[in-house]
Amino acid sequence: MKILICLSNVPDTTTKIKFTGDNTQFDAAGVQWIINPWDELALTRALEIKETSGTTIEKVTVLTVGKADTEPTLRKALAIGADDAVRIDAEPKDAYQVAAQITGFVKEQPYDIILCGIESSDYNGSTVGGMLAEFLDSPSVSSVSGLFLENGQIRLNREIDGGQEVLETMIPFVAIVQKGIAKEPRIPSMRGIMMARSKPLTVKPAVAADELTGFTAFELPPPHAKCKMIDAENVGELVKVFRNELKII
Amino acid sequence: MDFNLTEEQLMIRQAAKDYAERELIKDVLERDAKGEFPWQHAKNLAELGFFGMMIDPKYGGGGMDTLSYILAIEEFSKIDAAMAVVISVHNSLVSYGVEKYGTEEQKEKYLPVLASGSRIGAFLLSEPEAGSDASYQKTTAEDKGDHYLLNGTKNWISNAGSGSVYIVMAHTHPELGHKGINAFIVEKEWAGISLAPHEDKMGLRSSDTHSVMFTDVKVPRENRIGADGFGFKYAMKMLEGGRMGIAAQATGIAAGAFERSLQYAQERKAFGKPIIEHQAIAFKLADMAVKLEAARNFVYKAAWLKDTGQPYGQASSMAKLYCADAAMEITTEAVQIHGGYGYVKEYHVERLMREAKVTQIYEGTSEIQRIVIARGLVR
Amino acid sequence: MSVLAFTENWDGKFKKISFELVSYAHQLAAQMNTNAVVVSIGNVPEEELKKLGHYGASKIVRVEDNRISGLINKAFTAIIAQVAEKEGADVVVFSHNFTGKALAPRVAVRLRAGMASGVNALPDSLDPFVVKKGVFTGKAIGHITIKSAKKVLTLFPNSVEAIEADENAVIETFTPQLSDAHFATKVLEVKKVTDKVLLTDAEVVVSGGRGMKGADKWAPLEELAGLLGAAIACTRPVSDEGWRPHGEHVGQTGKIVAPNVYLAFGISGAIQHLGGISASKHIIAVNTDKDAPIFEAAEYGIVGDVQQVLPKLIEAVREAKKQ
The missing domain is CATH 3.40.50.1220 (TPP-binding domain)
Structure with missing residues (x-):
């Protein structure tokens, strides 16, 4: 079996978010780029499965849609343990376009298990994985917090409101994974970093794909205001905040 | 001049940082209090390859350059300078020496176990009466033909308990002065070796430091490093690299204290505003930042000289001298900025201040560095 | 022309999140001069379905298929896309929860629709179709333009209020075209979590x-x-x-x-x-x-x-x- 992990290259989660061009573009100056945290957990789980299932998993490939400046992210994934990497040479602009690019590649080189993170920490789309599954006409399981391969059978745990489901699925399939899929991302070893030098990183030309959406403007939320005081006799006000603003009830 | 780190160097630095921030931080205060050796961390870091990072891949190492190693030591030291010194001694005083001056047989026997971290290295030069004056060795290695007979005592030996591959300096020909000294690879398990109890130190409390006693220890002839009488020169060569490791450790300690102070000064309020908005504190932080930047440049340059095959002894001594003093100054100011909080253990800066002190002492005191640098000027 | 909302049910019951979504669909439909249609999959009593009308649904399409137990993405996608086609939906809206995130992107591809996920307000404008959503995990707000004729949105929970609007909803039953290939995944077990939150x-x-x-x-x-x-x-x-x-x-x-x-x-x-x-x-x-x-x-x-x-x-x- 072969596993493909779709990686997004995102700004480090501690990045101070700024925009340029009259608030139409994310300001990437001085930004440190990382593997999207959910995608990194997906990679971790894929490697765990590969290591514990004998020879069942032939290879673990990582893929990103992006220009050459995303290659350090792919090489980090190789250092962590992926067998090879693919970069589709297109500027990612819209989930539909990105999913179409990945589809082009997978139709050419099929994979049995495709893993995508449930969202990317930049534009918070939660979209590419599902779109890819539909383009490929594959089954998909989303919000996956557990993925197991036992005697060639796939079992998945899926988070639902207030609980969890256990599912089985046919191969090939797309799993859209979230926290819990692996404990924590791996730290690359010196050997891994050294071996990453000689692992293949293939650049594929972009295929024709439509962009159906685009961000036209951004704004920053208003600055942190002074603590708003609520009267102790009027806790209902706070409950309104819980509901309307914080959305926790 | 290119001040950019390579993609690989950045990745290694991040790996060390991730480990330190995720794992070392968890028990660093407890280990400091109890003086416990970080066995589990040593095992984990060995698995990640930090114990053999500079060793040639053909002996199981990572084949990384010196700057990568310096960056890793810096990151570990920001949080746990004790863990850093374990790795520093192992890499730059032991593994590097065996690889650079050892015979092929010695390399094949010892480098793989050093690279995997299954054996930790220790460097045994200092003696009760030979600290700064390293040529005044009282330990003797009597030539018995197929072996040497080792007798004497070594002091303040880092990794003496946790380590088991010792590099021991001893006199074979006392009449020849420092030219009569030899260096040997000695295994701790051999008969005649005993350890005094773990030293109760001011800082680096979870690195294990002992005195080591040798009584008629038989060392096979093939375990001598280099030609007869090469030992002192060997030790001085090793220290050139070792000092760079200590400079990196000092830089890390300073960086850790600075980063904590910068954050604290933005969070802590006094007289209605964050203390960083008070000039007394802001200026302190500015001075600390300048010293830290200079320290980094010193040690990175020394590493660059070594990586590009140029002489680095002088640069290494300068880096050690400057970085150690900077660490002492920056950590002292860090405690001051933290005020009462800085004086209690929970805030880490008092510990960093204690750790900083030793960087002015070991692997050549600041005074010795000045002698080395001054000699270098005249040469 | 219409706005179609997919409302999830929990053991035959709707929640606040469902009513918010229907209300949003209703307001969006009003903005577009059209009607809000709801698709509901699985067994829901008629009385419960009627509640959706109180939040502005003018028609409720009920889909029941005894092969459906739990969320099967492929099958649900096919059903929603078929209903969208039948109802001539220009915009399909989902809740931005586990289920919505699972289905919306698949439906978007089916309809060749641009998608905006986690939107938190009605569109800024309809032509071009621009809508707001949180980006960089709450650190900023982005205005996203959807250029395609059809659109798919997921609505961030609690971002709009469920406003009552007395529509007399018509309930009709729809039989989708489904094959076994739509049921490639199977839910084996459902575990309700009672553990404390970590x-x-x-x-x-x-x-x-x-x-x-x-x-x-x-x-x-x-x-x-x-x-x-x-x-x-x-x-x-x-x-x-x-x-x-x-x-x-x-x-x-x-x-x-x-x-x-x-x-x-x-x-x-x-x-x-x-x-x-x-x-x-x-x-x-x-x-x-x-x-x-x-x-x-x-x-x-x-x-x-x-x-x-x-x-x-x-x-x-x-x-x-x-x-």
Whole structure:
């Protein structure tokens, strides 16, 4: 079996978010780029499965849609343990376009298990994985917090409101994974970093794909205001905040 | 001049940082209090390859350059300078020496176990009466033909308990002065070796430091490093690299204290505003930042000289001298900025201040560095 | 032309999130001069379906298929796409929850629709179709333009109010074209989670300090945590005193947490505690001392004794949850 992990290259989660061009573009100056945290957990789980299932998993490939400046992210994934990497040479602009690019590649080189993170920490789309599954006409399981391969059978745990489901699925399939899929991302070893030098990183030309959406403007939320005081006799006000603003009830 | 780190160097630095921030931080205060050796961390870091990072891949190492190693030591030291010194001694005083001056047989026997971290290295030069004056060795290695007979005592030996591959300096020909000294690879398990109890130190409390006693220890002839009488020169060569490791450790300690102070000064309020908005504190932080930047440049340059095959002894001594003093100054100011909080253990800066002190002492005191640098000027 | 909303049900019942979605679809349809249609999959009593009409649905398409148990993405996608086609839907809206995130992108591809996920308001404009959503995990807001003729949106929960609008909804039954290939995944088991929420994973953390006044006074805090699905935390003095286990200690030397909401009860806000919670998105504090540093970090504060505030708050939350 072969596993493909779709990686997004995102700004480090501690990045101070700024925009340029009259608030139409994310300001990437001085930004440190990382593997999207959910995608990194997906990679971790894929490697765990590969290591514990004998020879069942032939290879673990990582893929990103992006220009050459995303290659350090792919090489980090190789250092962590992926067998090879693919970069589709297109500027990612819209989930539909990105999913179409990945589809082009997978139709050419099929994979049995495709893993995508449930969202990317930049534009918070939660979209590419599902779109890819539909383009490929594959089954998909989303919000996956557990993925197991036992005697060639796939079992998945899926988070639902207030609980969890256990599912089985046919191969090939797309799993859209979230926290819990692996404990924590791996730290690359010196050997891994050294071996990453000689692992293949293939650049594929972009295929024709439509962009159906685009961000036209951004704004920053208003600055942190002074603590708003609520009267102790009027806790209902706070409950309104819980509901309307914080959305926790 | 290119001040950019390579993609690989950045990745290694991040790996060390991730480990330190995720794992070392968890028990660093407890280990400091109890003086416990970080066995589990040593095992984990060995698995990640930090114990053999500079060793040639053909002996199981990572084949990384010196700057990568310096960056890793810096990151570990920001949080746990004790863990850093374990790795520093192992890499730059032991593994590097065996690889650079050892015979092929010695390399094949010892480098793989050093690279995997299954054996930790220790460097045994200092003696009760030979600290700064390293040529005044009282330990003797009597030539018995197929072996040497080792007798004497070594002091303040880092990794003496946790380590088991010792590099021991001893006199074979006392009449020849420092030219009569030899260096040997000695295994701790051999008969005649005993350890005094773990030293109760001011800082680096979870690195294990002992005195080591040798009584008629038989060392096979093939375990001598280099030609007869090469030992002192060997030790001085090793220290050139070792000092760079200590400079990196000092830089890390300073960086850790600075980063904590910068954050604290933005969070802590006094007289209605964050203390960083008070000039007394802001200026302190500015001075600390300048010293830290200079320290980094010193040690990175020394590493660059070594990586590009140029002489680095002088640069290494300068880096050690400057970085150690900077660490002492920056950590002292860090405690001051933290005020009462800085004086209690929970805030880490008092510990960093204690750790900083030793960087002015070991692997050549600041005074010795000045002698080395001054000699270098005249040469 | 229409706006189609997919409403999920939980054992045949709808929740607030469903009504919000229908209300949003209704308002969007009004903006577009058309009607809101709802598709509901699975067994839902007619009475429950009718409720959707009260929030503005003019038609409810009910789909029942005995092969459906649990969420099967491929099958659900096919059904929704078929209904969308039949109803001539220009916009299909989903809730931005686990189910919506699973289905919306698939339906978008089916319809060749541009998709905006997690939107939190009605469109800024219809032509071009521009709508707002949170980006960079809440650190900014983005205005996204959808260029395709058909559109798919997922609506962030709690971002719009469910407004009653008395439409007399027509209920019709639709039989979709489904083959076995649509059922390639199978739900084997459903586990309801009863475990306590893990502190470092929690979206909401309810935390107590010395102001709790003793080891035996934590029941109200536990009750509130239960109501909010929150994890429980405490300050260092509390765990040092042995009032709570050390595993709950949050702060410099304890756990570092970054929940969406951190509720601090009887916590003065010593800097070592603030260090452990500063990554929280929203901090709310209750403390007797109006000058306590915790109020510097908090977004909302109540000056008062936790022993008195907590029971009132629990009561009010319980009331609110009933709605």
